[in-house]
Amino acid sequence: MLFGALEAGGTKMVLAIGNENGEILEQVSIPTETPSITIPKIIEYYKGKEIAALGIGSFGPIDLDKKSKTYGYITSTPKLAWANYDLVGNIKKELPLPIGFDTDVNGSALGEATWGITKDVESSIYITIGTGVGIGVYLNGGLLHGMLHPEAGHVLLSKHPDDKFEGVCPYHPNCLEGLASGPSIEKRWGKKAIDLKDNQKVWEIEAYYIAQALVGYILTLSPHRIVLGGGVMHQEQLFPLIRSKVTELLNGYVRTSQINDMEHYIVPAALNDNQGIMGCIQLAKMELQNK
Amino acid sequence: MLFGALEAGGTKMVLAIGNENGEILEQVSIPTETPSITIPKIIEYYKGKEIAALGIGSFGPIDLDKKSKTYGYITSTPKLAWANYDLVGNIKKELPLPIGFDTDVNGSALGEATWGITKDVESSIYITIGTGVGIGVYLNGGLLHGMLHPEAGHVLLSKHPDDKFEGVCPYHPNCLEGLASGPSIEKRWGKKAIDLKDNQKVWEIEAYYIAQALVGYILTLSPHRIVLGGGVMHQEQLFPLIRSKVTELLNGYVRTSQINDMEHYIVPAALNDNQGIMGCIQLAKMELQNK
Numbered sequence: 001m002l003f004g005a006l007e008a009g010g011t012k013m014v015l016a017i018g019n020e021n022g023e024i025l026e027q028v029s030i031p032t033e034t035p036s037i038t039i040p041k042i043i044e045y046y047k048g049k050e051i052a053a054l055g056i057g058s059f060g061p062i063d064l065d066k067k068s069k070t071y072g073y074i075t076s077t078p079k080l081a082w083a084n085y086d087l088v089g090n091i092k093k094e095l096p097l098p099i100g101f102d103t104d105v106n107g108s109a110l111g112e113a114t115w116g117i118t119k120d121v122e123s124s125i126y127i128t129i130g131t132g133v134g135i136g137v138y139l140n141g142g143l144l145h146g147m148l149h150p151e152a153g154h155v156l157l158s159k160h161p162d163d164k165f166e167g168v169c170p171y172h173p174n175c176l177e178g179l180a181s182g183p184s185i186e187k188r189w190g191k192k193a194i195d196l197k198d199n200q201k202v203w204e205i206e207a208y209y210i211a212q213a214l215v216g217y218i219l220t221l222s223p224h225r226i227v228l229g230g231g232v233m234h235q236e237q238l239f240p241l242i243r244s245k246v247t248e249l250l251n252g253y254v255r256t257s258q259i260n261d262m263e264h265y266i267v268p269a270a271l272n273d274n275q276g277i278m279g280c281i282q283l284a285k286m287e288l289q290n291k
Numbered sequence: 292m293l294f295g296a297l298e299a300g301g302t303k304m305v306l307a308i309g310n311e312n313g314e315i316l317e318q319v320s321i322p323t324e325t326p327s328i329t330i331p332k333i334i335e336y337y338k339g340k341e342i343a344a345l346g347i348g349s350f351g352p353i354d355l356d357k358k359s360k361t362y363g364y365i366t367s368t369p370k371l372a373w374a375n376y377d378l379v380g381n382i383k384k385e386l387p388l389p390i391g392f393d394t395d396v397n398g399s400a401l402g403e404a405t406w407g408i409t410k411d412v413e414s415s416i417y418i419t420i421g422t423g424v425g426i427g428v429y430l431n432g433g434l435l436h437g438m439l440h441p442e443a444g445h446v447l448l449s450k451h452p453d454d455k456f457e458g459v460c461p462y463h464p465n466c467l468e469g470l471a472s473g474p475s476i477e478k479r480w481g482k483k484a485i486d487l488k489d490n491q492k493v494w495e496i497e498a499y500y501i502a503q504a505l506v507g508y509i510l511t512l513s514p515h516r517i518v519l520g521g522g523v524m525h526q527e528q529l530f531p532l533i534r535s536k537v538t539e540l541l542n543g544y545v546r547t548s549q550i551n552d553m554e555h556y557i558v559p560a561a562l563n564d565n566q567g568i569m570g571c572i573q574l575a576k577m578e579l580q581n582k
Contacts, residue, residue: 142431147513147514154510156503156506172540220443223438224437252462258438
């Protein structure tokens with residue numbers, strides 16, 4: 001059986017066809033322009049491909065409440081052409097199929113939980129640290145939505161004593177995204193992350209912020225495993241620094257076999273940066289099963 | 292149909308008999324001594340009462356993983372007589388009934404979600420701020436456990452610029468419980484909360500910490516409503532201060548109808564301090580239904 005998968009990002013759209021085993025059979029990328037340019041291209045791609053359902057993991061914020069009049073919309077995004085845009089509805093008009101819909105990062109959490117590094121545990125979170133910071137939460141076979149969906153890239157943190165940088169978030173002077181996203185690293189140090197590999201202070205400060213956020217997630221969501229993905233996390237030297245800081249900050253308070261085995265508790269994404277699009281395949285499958 | 296309800300606290304045990312509508316038909320309290328003294332009294336109370344099931348909301352940490360060898364145990368509590376104690380197993384030996392088991396504060400979250408202030412919403416959190424600080428999380432008809440259970444009373448916070456107090460948590464210099472529990476107020480100011488009612492600075496600092504924690508929970512769990520209970524929250528002047536600080540800290544980032552209506556988003560517990568024991572009745576009912 002074939003499924004369509006669409007990872008809708010603010011700068012590019014990844015379109016793929018996969019099967020029920022999460023195998024990607026074909027994949028293309030197109031730039032995210034305005035809906036009137038981009039949506040017809042998306043529809044064109046999937047038409048005639050005989051997919052049974054489509055799964056969309058979208059940038060946000062989005063409306064995931066099936067009882068809401070604006071279910072399936074991208075809502076208050078600063079990308080104005082897409083603000084208050086009925087993404088699911090406009091695609092469904094031309095592709096009358098079951099369409100699964102969730103946040104991009106819930107898609108990644110689902111991809112890893114279905115086929116990747118968290119497939120053996122009941123609950124997990126996936127954190128992407130790149131241009132922005134987002135988290136997806138997988139719990140007991142489903143994805144966490146709640147009132148809206150997690151926006152835990154914006155959790156508030158204490159500043160590192162040596163960090164005088166004011167952050168890049170327009171909303172919060174001291175949130176994770178403002179202090180630890182790729183753009184914040186670049187603005188703080190005047191270079192891209194990839195060109196700062198040998199500057200230890202960069203990664204000490206970065207790990208300090210990421211670890212603080214993880215401690216909050218651990219205490220609040222109690223996930224069985226934490227996956228870190230996104231461009232910044234390609235700097236693999238961060239992992240031991242983060243694990244050690246999380247252990248220091250928890251200070252023995254949470255005692256579980258998982259926490260005692262940090263190397264297998266805080267782990268890199270394992271699906272070669274395909275966790276998002278593979279998660280969209282699973283969103284499609286789940287939507288079809290729920291019909 | 293009758294259900295037994297046991298709210299197992301570190302200083303007292305509340306024992307009750309209720310019916311399927313959450314009505315408490317009788318209730319007693321006994322001090323929490325050692326298991327060898329207290330457990331026989333508990334068993335004595337429920338024996339012959341013709342209850343169909345028992346629900347226990349317990350102090351912790353506790354093991355909620357039904358696949359674990361120590362399911363039903365109180366684990367690493369500093370109350371040493373109860374550490375590594377098989378609470379459910381020892382009660383079940385004498386009362387061979389379905390026994391529902393969860394944290395005390397998950398019990399309170401469930402009580403409010405079933406019969407109280409959050410019965411109309413799909414997800415909610417209940418935070419108790421008293422001798423300790425704990426949170427219970429109700430999501431899509433169930434309670435959040437994860438790897439352990441939320442321990443979000445210990446989320447890390449930024450210190451208030453005017454607060455030089457070092458906190459009372461032995462694990463964390465700047466966690467919510469250490470900075471905002473009843474004992475922390477008493478130690479910081481040299482008086483009990485109830486005798487500080489007219490000292491505005493006390494409540495400004497208190498609201499500052501509680502609001503920071505709530506912002507973390509909102510961004511991470513995205514609950515439809517937040518209930519604040521426990522002894523400290525009987526200081527009702529805290530509510531407007533907390534709501535206003537949460538709004539200030541979120542700074543317009545999360546836009547939902549719920550957040551726009553703060554008076555109905557952050558609310559006091561509504562079951563006259565019976566939310567915990569009523570939640571235990573529901574734990575018993577749910578356990579019976581799952582048999």
